[in-house]
Amino acid sequence: MDYIRYIKFEKLFSLYNTIEALLESLQVDIESARNKENMEDPDDTILALCSRSFKLDGTPRAPEGTIADKTGDVVAMYKILNKKTQNNIVKEITKETFEIMDVLSKIKIAFKMIPEKNRRILMQKYWYNWTWDEIAKEHNIDKRVAQQKRRESIERMVKIARISEDAYDWIMKELSTGG
Numbered sequence: 001m002d003y004i005r006y007i008k009f010e011k012l013f014s015l016y017n018t019i020e021a022l023l024e025s026l027q028v029d030i031e032s033a034r035n036k037e038n039m040e041d042p043d044d045t046i047l048a049l050c051s052r053s054f055k056l057d058g059t060p061r062a063p064e065g066t067i068a069d070k071t072g073d074v075v076a077m078y079k080i081l082n083k084k085t086q087n088n089i090v091k092e093i094t095k096e097t098f099e100i101m102d103v104l105s106k107i108k109i110a111f112k113m114i115p116e117k118n119r120r121i122l123m124q125k126y127w128y129n130w131t132w133d134e135i136a137k138e139h140n141i142d143k144r145v146a147q148q149k150r151r152e153s154i155e156r157m158v159k160i161a162r163i164s165e166d167a168y169d170w171i172m173k174e175l176s177t178g179g
Contacts (some may be wrong), residue, residue, distance in 0.1 A: 002165045009158045012168065014126040015175065016107060022174060023100045026093055033090045096174070103167050110157035118153040121146055 004012070012019070111119060117139065124130040124138065136143035 003162050004158070004165055004168045006154055006158055008165075008168050009161065009163065010126075010154050012103070012163065012171070013107060013111075013122065013154065013157070016104070017127060018175060019100060019104060019171060023097060023104065026097045026100065030090060030093050030097065033086060033093065099167065099170060100174075103163055103171055106161040106163055107157070110160035113160050114153045114156055118149045121149050122153055125150060 111122075114122075121135055121139065124135050125132075130138075132143040132146055135146045139146060
């Protein structure tokens with residue numbers, strides 16, 4: 001398996017908050033899809049009307065609980081297909097959620113493994129968009145030293161995280177298409 005290297009990891013790290021937001025959005029989608037499953041469906045009413053046997057004397061009727069016309073057959077088939085589609089949507093979103101959680105967890109674990117000062121430098125550079133001069137001033141160091149700490153930290157995080165090329169490509173595609 002091929003793992004991403006410095007440049008791609010740096011890109012993922014800089015997008016960490018955006019990736020977290022994508023994860024939250026997918027979790028909302030899952031909850032919404034599950035709630036839709038539990039809502040009363042107007043098609044249920046049509047299906048109930050189609051399957052009900054009216055007890056009028058002398059009128060032929062279908063056995064109790066069976067569907068007696070083509071409309072009812074169509075509604076029943078639609079409901080079955082709709083339920084399968086809904087289940088497939090929930091499964092697909094859940095799979096995507098786990099893939100994103102996997103990458104975020106790996107980044108988080110790697111981030112915890114670098115020194116606190118280096119974590120602050122990375123956060124200031126990638127998440128808060130500070131300049132190297134601002135970072136150097138904040139930490140009382142030369143900006144080249146801050147840049148070196150960044151490089152060393154990201155190189156270490158790459159080795160710890162071991163994020164696959166496939167996972168990287170998938171996440172970047174999701175971010176570019178809006179999920």
